[in-house]
Amino acid sequence: MRDARPYFLRAAVFGLIALVALVWRSGYEGDTFSGKFDSEDGFQLLGALIFLLSGIIAVRSVANGAKVALRSHEDDPRGAPVSFIVSTIGYLVVVYSVVKLLGGDLGGLLLGGALTGVVVGIAAQQTLGNFFAGIVLLLVRPFNVGEEVVLRGATLGGEYEGVVEEMSMFYVHLSTERGPVALPNAGVLAAAVGPGARSADESEDEDDEPTDKDKDKTQEPPPPGPAHGGAATTSAGPPA
Numbered sequence: 001m002r003d004a005r006p007y008f009l010r011a012a013v014f015g016l017i018a019l020v021a022l023v024w025r026s027g028y029e030g031d032t033f034s035g036k037f038d039s040e041d042g043f044q045l046l047g048a049l050i051f052l053l054s055g056i057i058a059v060r061s062v063a064n065g066a067k068v069a070l071r072s073h074e075d076d077p078r079g080a081p082v083s084f085i086v087s088t089i090g091y092l093v094v095v096y097s098v099v100k101l102l103g104g105d106l107g108g109l110l111l112g113g114a115l116t117g118v119v120v121g122i123a124a125q126q127t128l129g130n131f132f133a134g135i136v137l138l139l140v141r142p143f144n145v146g147e148e149v150v151l152r153g154a155t156l157g158g159e160y161e162g163v164v165e166e167m168s169m170f171y172v173h174l175s176t177e178r179g180p181v182a183l184p185n186a187g188v189l190a191a192a193v194g195p196g197a198r199s200a201d202e203s204e205d206e207d208d209e210p211t212d213k214d215k216d217k218t219q220e221p222p223p224p225g226p227a228h229g230g231a232a233t234t235s236a237g238p239p240a
Helices: 003-027 039-069 079-101 104-125 125-140 185-189 200-208 212-218
Strands: 148-153 157-166 172-174 180-184
Touching: 003 039, 003 079, 039 079, 079 125, 104 125, 125 157, 125 172, 125 180, 125 185, 148 185, 157 180, 172 185, 180 185
Parallel strands: none
Antiparallel strands: 148 157, 157 172, 172 180
């Protein structure tokens, strides 16, 4: 958390500058570029520009601070999804505010953005599904990099066992006995995780395998019999 303080301090400074620019711009009445460009329009445009730049720097600083604060070591990817969410929401707020300050048509902008979002969402359904599943996996952490896991699910097409090499925003990379494999995050999120994820038949086969103690018993020599070449014992026959 100490490493993230400079980012949050920078975000506070530029956030204050953006707030001052917003108040300054709000002091001018009317829309920018509504008629002939004059000095008042120039001040309005300058205030909106200062707000835009300060807002972008503040959002980026908050996102980087959150990423550093949630990172326990250098390669820990847990802060990446939080940083992405903070950046997306922050940039949308900044753009919305700038359009509002400049007197733009927010209704048309929101309608166009909604239609574009629907089209992109339908076209990239699987990609977005893997992306958001990756965010959940990085936040919940059902397993960590370097752990040996067993994954089983219908969405994966079977069972996978191996060591987790990498957890990215779209795939989980495993190192199995047959070689490396990249599993989509959506399938991993819907799969069972852990040794108990093995099928019942495989568990019974493992239980039926002889243990080392059983193998030692089977390899013990038979008990010694009567000495070879000794006098053979004969049973007494009936009297003549």
